[in-house]
Amino acid sequence: MNRYEKLAAIAVALMLVAAAAIFVYAPTDYLQGPVQRIFYLHVSAAIAAYGCFSVVLVGGLIYLRNESLVADRFARAGAATGVVFTTVTLVMGMLWAKPIWGTYWTWDARLTSTLVLWMVYAGYLLVRRLADPGRQAARIGAVVGVFGFVDVPIVHFSVTWWRTVHPGPVIVNDALPPQMLATFLFTMACTLVLAAVVLYARYRIETLEDVGMQVAEPFKVIPAAEPEPAR
Amino acid sequence: MNPFRVAIAVARKDLRSEWRTREIVPALAQFVVLALLIGNFGFAIDSRNAAAIAPGILWLAVVFAGLVAFGRTFAAEREQASLEAMLLTPASPVAIFAGKALAATAVLMVCEAVLLPALTLFFGTPLNAGLVSAVLLATVGMAALGVLFAAIVARVRARELLLPLLTLPLWIPFIVAGGAAVQSAMGIGSGYDEAMGLLLDFDILFVVLTSLAARFVLDE
Numbered sequence: 001m002n003r004y005e006k007l008a009a010i011a012v013a014l015m016l017v018a019a020a021a022i023f024v025y026a027p028t029d030y031l032q033g034p035v036q037r038i039f040y041l042h043v044s045a046a047i048a049a050y051g052c053f054s055v056v057l058v059g060g061l062i063y064l065r066n067e068s069l070v071a072d073r074f075a076r077a078g079a080a081t082g083v084v085f086t087t088v089t090l091v092m093g094m095l096w097a098k099p100i101w102g103t104y105w106t107w108d109a110r111l112t113s114t115l116v117l118w119m120v121y122a123g124y125l126l127v128r129r130l131a132d133p134g135r136q137a138a139r140i141g142a143v144v145g146v147f148g149f150v151d152v153p154i155v156h157f158s159v160t161w162w163r164t165v166h167p168g169p170v171i172v173n174d175a176l177p178p179q180m181l182a183t184f185l186f187t188m189a190c191t192l193v194l195a196a197v198v199l200y201a202r203y204r205i206e207t208l209e210d211v212g213m214q215v216a217e218p219f220k221v222i223p224a225a226e227p228e229p230a231r
Numbered sequence: 232m233n234p235f236r237v238a239i240a241v242a243r244k245d246l247r248s249e250w251r252t253r254e255i256v257p258a259l260a261q262f263v264v265l266a267l268l269i270g271n272f273g274f275a276i277d278s279r280n281a282a283a284i285a286p287g288i289l290w291l292a293v294v295f296a297g298l299v300a301f302g303r304t305f306a307a308e309r310e311q312a313s314l315e316a317m318l319l320t321p322a323s324p325v326a327i328f329a330g331k332a333l334a335a336t337a338v339l340m341v342c343e344a345v346l347l348p349a350l351t352l353f354f355g356t357p358l359n360a361g362l363v364s365a366v367l368l369a370t371v372g373m374a375a376l377g378v379l380f381a382a383i384v385a386r387v388r389a390r391e392l393l394l395p396l397l398t399l400p401l402w403i404p405f406i407v408a409g410g411a412a413v414q415s416a417m418g419i420g421s422g423y424d425e426a427m428g429l430l431l432d433f434d435i436l437f438v439v440l441t442s443l444a445a446r447f448v449l450d451e
Contacts, residue, residue, distance in 0.1 A: 130393060139447050144383070158408055
């Protein structure tokens with residue numbers, strides 16, 4: 001087992017323990033029934049995604065300052081990991097919304113801004129794939145990452161100014177019974193570990209890709225020598 | 232070099248070349264009228280529902296005309312490699328960017344001067360100062376973002392594909408606030424002043440942010 005396999009095994013084991021906590025230890029919600037158990041992973045994945053996108057933001061800003069390749073690789077890894085966790089958040093949220101709100105989707109502030117978040121960073125990944133690797137691509141990525149991070153709270157704010165049905169933060173105002181809170185905090189910690197492991201592995205992949213590019217770069221086609229003209 | 236004079240000079244150059252070729256404006260004017268035509272048949276509009284649907288068609292037309300207009304901003308520069316020449320001069324890249332953005336904003340506003348009367352003509356919606364100022368205010372911020380991302384994708388493959396993907400999510404705040412402002416200017420919904428205030432805030436924020444970022448995008 002190499003380092004990455006060990007880390008992955010630890011993360012998976014932690015997630016299994018979290019699953020046990022969610023399904024066995026945590027009490028069933030009185031009003032919503034078992035479907036409320038989606039909450040633990042739904043919110044944890046959202047927080048993990050925000051963490052990943054903060055890595056994109058910080059990596060981008062560092063890159064713009066000193067062109068650090070490490071910062072750029074972390075930004076790329078953060079975007080890829082963040083998009084995965086945002087997808088998890090959106091899909092689980094829709095599954096939860098159907099029985100409780102009666103619809104998979106509603107144009108609420110938090111849903112809209114999460115969808116925009118997903119689209120911004122999916123666009124980031126696409127632009128990184130299509131731009132020729134190098135300084136230009138890294139700068140483009142940094143700018144997209146910074147603008148995306150600024151845009152999402154604004155989308156959230158501008159839609160809130162209309163109306164919102166999404167429940168507010170229940171954790172901070174003490175609305176969770178202690179067992180639920182403990183399960184949530186544990187699940188969140190495990191999810192953050194999982195996200196960090198995925199990001200770290202992705203960082204390794206980005207590094208290897210960079211190295212591969214540099215190996216491939218100096219290769220040039222040398223034109224065949226012209227035959228000597230007959231005298 | 233005075234950056235304001237550089238920006239004005241770049242904008243004048245772009246507008247003069249547009250005036251001589253008459254390339255983008257006629258095409259976009261036709262494009263927005265076609266958008267109204269499609270909206271009309273796509274929605275089965277009659278006199279009762281026109282007021283509810285017209286704001287949406289207006290913003291769809293503005294957004295897609297904007298994408299086309301901003302996508303063309305760097306096309307001529309790319310074809311003649313003239314952007315590199317401009318960047319070699321002592322003029323600051325931010326001033327050059329501001330000039331390009333000014334010209335693109337003016338071009339899009341000319342298209343809106345066709346779109347808004349056409350909307351009133353075909354859909355019977357009111358055309359008033361509130362409506363016009365909401366659209367113009369949104370255009371400023373959308374142009375700043377659109378031209379920045381047009382500059383970004385100018386050197387990337389599949390740029391026509393990427394520009395909408397990168398720009399549209401960032402335009403959503405303008406559509407949210409601009410949509411509300413236009414709806415209330417047309418007499419459906421309220422909150423005109425708040426929406427205009429938001430639009431102004433977004434304009435300031437994104438004009439400042441894009442001018443900070445322009446250095447990294449254009450400088451090479």
